[in-house]
Amino acid sequence: MPLRNLSLRHTNQVLLLWVLSVVVLYFGRVFLIPLAFAAVLAMLLAPVASRLERWHLGRVGAALLCVVLLLAFVGGCIFIIGVQAANISEQLPQIQQKLQQLLAQAQQWIQQQFGVAPAQQIKFVQEQVSKLAQSANRYLTVSLKSFGGLLSGFVLVLLYLFFLIWGRAKIRKFFLQLAPNERRAEVGQMLNEITKVAGQYLSGRLLSMLFLAVIYCVGFSIIGLKNALLLSLIAVLPTLIPYVGAFVGAFFPLTMALVSGSSGQMLPVVGVLVAAQVIDNNIIEPLVMGSRLNLSPVFTIVAIVVGELLWGIPGMILFEPLLAVIRIVCAHVPALHPYAFLLEDEVAEPRWVQRLKQLVHRT
Template sequence: MRNLSLRHTNQVLLLLVLSVAVLYFGRVFLIPLAFAAVLAMLLAPVARRLERWHLGRVGAALICLLLLLAFVGGCIFIVGAQAANISEQLPQIQQKLQQLLAQAQQWIQQQFGVAPEQQIRFVQEQVGKLAQSANRFLTMSLKGIGGLLSGFILVLLYLFFLIWGRDKLRKFFLQLGPNERRAEVGQMLDEITKVAGQYISGRLLSMLFLAVFYLIGFSIVGLKNALLLSLIAVLPTLIPYVGAFIGAFFPLTMALVSGSSGQVLPVVGVLVAAQVIDNNIIEPLVMGSRLNLSPIFTIIAIVAGELLWGIPGMILFEPLLAVIRIVCSHVPALHAYAFLLEDEVQEPRWVERIKQLVKQK
């Protein structure tokens, strides 16, 4: 019994090590494919609706791609149009930044006794060190942009073929299971498609709420370029947990540099209020327990995703872990792992009541 237990443990550890190696060394291939798979699950209902309108499988897939391109292009256009307004305010921002730097120099001199000349000399030395690696940074940035564009093209190609051939893929997975369990395999595939698609749609609805709330709040506060700052603050929230802190940095910086000192606290209030409402009301309603993942394993998935795939991993590993949980729940030998990954936090009763009212309507 001890040998069997040790053998089983070694097999699990070997599988884990091999999986990590494949995920890390195959990330260039796997990241676009994973994005395309999640988007295909999101757009599957749209494709089915278009096919019922007699557009054909190819036409439905092409329209889904056009909808995705229109959404991405619209976001880029809005950000670009709003960013042009900031260029007109650069002289004012520069003047305010100089005032803040002067105040910071005075504070450092009072607290630490470092003269402004020494502070400037220190800054110049650091700038000189940064300038030595400027060419390398520029080269890496250009490579990163090229990789991003090529990755996006791959996502579009994968997405087209996944939507076009989704029935064949479904039949393939059904044939992998024994005949007596094909119904359960089909149920598992339906759950995976539903969970992944609804997670992305719920995340987008949450981002839409935050964008509108930020826009209204920043406009009331009087923060300039409220629309651009709202979009910049919302986009990082695709990353669970840490995205909200990343997105809040730029509005706070702009409130400090381009606005008045009295705008900082109101902007903080808007950011905090939006997150409180989103975390406690919006997300439970539009997302609820769709992923059904334990909070600790959600955090582990985000950390592991960043280590293996970077920012794309922080976005993708949470729904991918939910897919693993669903697979484990349908394999008798893996039920214990599904139980371990399941969310132990019960959904609030008021959320259940609101969902029941919505279903009745």
């Protein structure tokens, strides 16, 4: 009887902890999302800051330079996209003509299949447009608020990033002081693993995106798709979101191939997208990312779904490395070892990947 009561009380405590965690994550998302992004970026840039400090730049100077490097990277991406997007304006007459042809073909197909005359189709579309126009002001206000929130969130990320890089040594000492003396070495090892996993995950994701951008650009250029560089960048950006991002990114080049290209470009574009994803998933990601997160695929998908429910798109990006941090913490706490075992990846790394990594390390 006491054992049953103890088990029931433990179960209730665990459930209460999960409920409180979900409540805090959901209602505190305005504060937690910028902080989480800054923490992951700080782990990525920590080796850069350490190298700069060894060059006698100082903690403040190293932190400022890391923020400047991040701004230069983001600004460079925006500049390239802006320059390429300006070229599309020259093709607007061709795109409009192509859209009119597609619209006429769609109207003809609807009339043949459902017997709806083009005039009735146009009337229906006009009614829907008028309904959308009535709520345009509301959507515009929401969009402006979202844009303002995005700008303020980005500024907060930069501020948090600066202070996290500047005070990373003090933050590390704080966590070490929380642990008993006999366990400080293990806590230090846990902090090292967390820093390494989070930083390497983001760097591996960026390398994978760079590979996809190059393959997309080369492939689209070979098949003659216009604005290949712009479409490649737009198609790659959503791949920050695991699993879902590849399908979202594929929408843009396929749409452009349908609108501005010839009808024979659709299949080659699909071929380039599929070939790049197959190579990336089976060769590039195992090499640059491998089993760094060491997460079960099932719980990875669960993390993405829960992240979207709680934080939206930022949650889909952040909850996977966050779950990896939880796994590392569970692995270093004896009472939580079963949870670490449950979250671990049960799929072994391919031997050819291990051998290739050994060759890379030798060279």
